[in-house]
Amino acid sequence: KNQVEQSPQSLIILEGKNCTLQCNYTVSPFSNLRWYKQDTGRGPVSLTIMTFSENTKSNGRYTATLDADTKQSSLHITASQLSDSASYICVVAGQAGTALIFGKGTTLSVSS
């Protein structure tokens, strides 16, 4: 069964600290992996999209990594800010990128 598992479910960190969110998937065939940020009561916003051949991709303070062999991805947030408080969703696209499998998300809270 195609699944996307994210960990931890929730995380609390102090402002200025770094953190790493994990995503494991069993989707096959695999087309690409996406990370989204969703603020409470808002729609998700794309952070990164990585294909099979890409190992890492950055978007400002956000850096995503992908290991297609072990079917694992991580999202690293550097020097966290209060505005980083949100849910982070990992999405894996199946063949031709058409079938999207969404993870349940990791809720990040950044406190001052």
Place this chain on the structure above:
Amino acid sequence: DGGITQSPKYLFRKEGQNVTLSCEQNLNHDAMYWYRQDPGQGLRLIYYSQIVNDFQKGDIAEGYSVSREKKESFPLTVTSAQKNPTAFYLCASSNRVGEKLFFGSGTQLSVL
């Protein structure tokens, strides 16, 4: 200002009533989608449309209907057959199916 507009932000449905959620995009995207988000769950696809006058059922289409008469509009009707409609509904679009998704800000539907 380009993007996707969903309305209303909040909607209440009475027993036996049909309600329609609006979704408009000015990104000139061919593909549009409707997702349902429940607390602690990943997004689930209700319907999607690759082109005007065409749409396909997603994973949880029962109790919902859509139309795509114009490229920029993809309204979702939640019918009385949907027995558990309370959820956060997200509309999205992409240039073509499988490409990067752009989401609206969502509609929270509740049952009175």
